[in-house]
Amino acid sequence: MALHLVPRSLQYVMAVAEHGSIQAASRGIGLAASAIDRQIKQLEDRLGAQLFDRVSTGMSLTPVGEMLVLLGQRWQADENRIWSDVKQMQGLDVGHFKLVAMDSLMNGIVPDFLGRIADKYPRVRVDADVATPDDAADALSEGRSDIALAFNLRPRRDIHVVWSTPLPLHCVAAAHHPLAQERSVNLSQVTKHAIVVQSRVLAIRRMLEARYSWIFSEDLPPVATNSLQLLKQLVMAGRHVALTSVLDVGPEILADQLVAIPVVGQKIVPQNISVALSAQRVLPRVASTLAQDLATEVQTMLHDIEKTMASRQL
Template sequence: MARAFLVPASLRYLDQVARSGSIQKAAKELNVAASAIDRQILLLEQELEVELFERVPRGMRLTAAGDALVTLARRWRADERRVAADIKQLQGLDQGHVRLVAMDSHANGLLPRFIERLAVEQPRISLEVEIASPDDALSALLAGGADIAAIFNLTPRRDVHVHWSSELPFGCVVSPAHPLAKGETVSLQEVVAYPIALQSKALMIRRYLDARYGWLFADPQKALVTNSLQLVKQLARGGRYVAFTSELDAAPELAAGTLRFLPVRDKGAEPQTVSVAIDARKPLSRLGRIVADLLTDEIRASLRDARAAGVAAMPANEEIRQGSEEAT
């Protein structure tokens, strides 16, 4: 059966041209004549009395008005997919598409296991996964580009509903052979005696360190900066470097015993958080709830495995809050 589209063709064409960068590329992606796409965009511009694209030598570039309309189109398309999934559920089918945006550390940790479990338990649910920074993940969620987001250090917002969240002790990872590994905790004064592998300022943990403990990096010769979490962990595993990161970031290595997590005991060291979040302006579909619950289970399992390895003691006062919504 051919798919019925609820979003007007003109908005679908507009969205694809914005993604592809040209009408010709969009035509190939949609298998539609380029002239049909061009005509629909021109009609939109005439109706709105504004240019939606700048015609540049290398293709099409959105104007401010075009960007606003594309944002609307993507929200409508997200609503369209959710309604289609809801209709299938009314027919007794757990079938549909869910879009998840997550962090880079999840891709090398819990995501493969989560995806495998979802495929086995819910084979009719198709999943799209985008890897992004915390800032970009939040933007994707609110712009309708994702149904669910797994985000570190999410700040409270009215337009974001936290389905589940857990605190993660602030600390660092070291090789089991590193001198600091002999202790159960570590102070920042102890850390600065050793070379530090730092993540880039695109990540919240680095911004937190810069804001609170900028003096840690007074000696640039002792700090290596990279945007690769995998490199940070490899350097820590090598035994020379100390790396500030969370238990969840390093969960596979902690569970395997190739890294040890040491909570920072300094007064005022604030915990990090990991959250599974949705757009508070939209109801979470039944399929979305299934995916969000499975993702939550996998995050909990990853933390459990990491902590069971004896690399970190779970804080007695850790707060875990479970959000709830009415199923649709």
């Protein structure tokens, strides 16, 4: 529900930035291109600065334009929060929140969580976007997200961690793989087999390289990918294993498609998973409530995974 707290001229700047040109923005928001162009030029005149670089291929934001778009995004987020809070004060389960999470979690926990939200809060709107841990933290502090579900969030003053827990390192293998019968393995055992690893854009790959760089030596060439789906398909085929957390492959463990074997050793350090909110913004109550619900969802999945893994060792 739009409250129209964002000035019209700023809305037009954001529309042109999103669509890449005035003509495309005109089609996107259903307003005459001349009206959009006039508002932007008036705003540029008042500021004494250009908001866009106008080239033959379209329009791109100048640094001043980027600053205004960021301001508009924050105002829109505040507008959504005001609307949500007013409706909740009226006793309505209505609201809008934005969630960012890692790609691997979008394939496991997040769908179940969103399904439960739809049942419990049918009038709550959710925007869910994929982000890296660093991007997730920035999205919280810049007002582009209300909740983050992320691995290895770095401590920051502007982020409030609602819940966090360690995620021990596991070797993931197909049920018929030779390592699947082991109760635990060390890295030397794992590297005797073909490995598929995550690309450097992911935190776990950077952690593995920083602490166990010998895994990536030339005489032990792994397959590297930024696709979790490819990683899981290679492991399920039986030729490869992977080093990751159980949350990355939770649905497959619960469905008996993959086995997770704890990796042991003196220098093995776990990752962590966190549910976090912005610490410098007043969030709608629905966001705080759903952050707690999300933490409960993750704990439940981890508990189910532990039970499944324990039953296989009996």
